[in-house]
Amino acid sequence: MKNVNIKKQLVEIGKKIADKGLVVGPGGNISARVGNIVYMKASGISFEEAKVSDYIGVDLKTGKIVDGSKKPTCEIAMHLGCYLERKDVSAVIHTHPPIATAVGMQEITLRPFTPDLAALAGDVPTIKYVVPGGRELAEEVRNVIKKHNAILMCNHGLLTVGSSLREAYYRTLLVEDACKTFVAAKSLGEMKFFTRKQVEQINNLKAESYRKALLKKA
Numbered sequence: 001m002k003n004v005n006i007k008k009q010l011v012e013i014g015k016k017i018a019d020k021g022l023v024v025g026p027g028g029n030i031s032a033r034v035g036n037i038v039y040m041k042a043s044g045i046s047f048e049e050a051k052v053s054d055y056i057g058v059d060l061k062t063g064k065i066v067d068g069s070k071k072p073t074c075e076i077a078m079h080l081g082c083y084l085e086r087k088d089v090s091a092v093i094h095t096h097p098p099i100a101t102a103v104g105m106q107e108i109t110l111r112p113f114t115p116d117l118a119a120l121a122g123d124v125p126t127i128k129y130v131v132p133g134g135r136e137l138a139e140e141v142r143n144v145i146k147k148h149n150a151i152l153m154c155n156h157g158l159l160t161v162g163s164s165l166r167e168a169y170y171r172t173l174l175v176e177d178a179c180k181t182f183v184a185a186k187s188l189g190e191m192k193f194f195t196r197k198q199v200e201q202i203n204n205l206k207a208e209s210y211r212k213a214l215l216k217k218a
Helices: 003-019 076-085 098-104 115-120 135-145 165-188 196-203 206-216
Strands: 029-034 037-041 055-059 065-067 091-095 150-153 157-162
Touching: 003 029, 003 037, 003 055, 003 091, 003 165, 029 076, 029 165, 037 065, 037 076, 076 091, 076 135, 076 157, 091 165, 098 150, 098 157, 098 165, 115 165, 115 196, 135 150, 135 157, 150 165, 157 165
Parallel strands: none
Antiparallel strands: 029 037, 029 091, 037 055, 055 065, 091 157, 150 157
16 A cells, blocks of 8 residues: 555544544544554644644654654554554554543453444453553553454543554444443443353354455455
8 A cells, every 4th residue: 555545544534533522632643554664643733633744654663754754643652562563453543532431440341242342343451541652551552452452541542453444443433332332331230241152153253254354454
């Protein structure tokens, strides 16, 4: 994929994130990997105002800027860590969804309770609160992202990964929607999660395999 195309995709997804109210102002950050270059939003730029020139490329291994001149997001180490940990990841999205952030404060693992959550996200664990922008947060995320596609960040927000920007973005929407359902269910009484057997049955459905394949396309 050409670099200019991935920048346009980042701009488009960024505006959708803003329109959905998943961040406020310059909060949140997204990135996408093309070979050994990772393109990410520049620091201090809001999604709704970001242009192609506000997405800069950095070297995957060194973090040095190779395309653009603006300062990269302060969460650069967190993004690069996800790519270095998992070769199948080509996009990382970090947002501040209100309900997902609230659920993250409960410091729980959000287990699947709908077919979509089971098939497209799986278990969503919560990591402890760590001051944003540093190596400690990057390491906390990297340790958990090894086996998960979405992470709730206590008092901070949500991080999702995907083999494409489309997949990572859909996971963001899915987790926020699931958190809304979780809060509603808890307010009414009992919360019912799927058993491991039920999750396995869903993941073996041909229809789910087809949907997963579609989301992986760039």
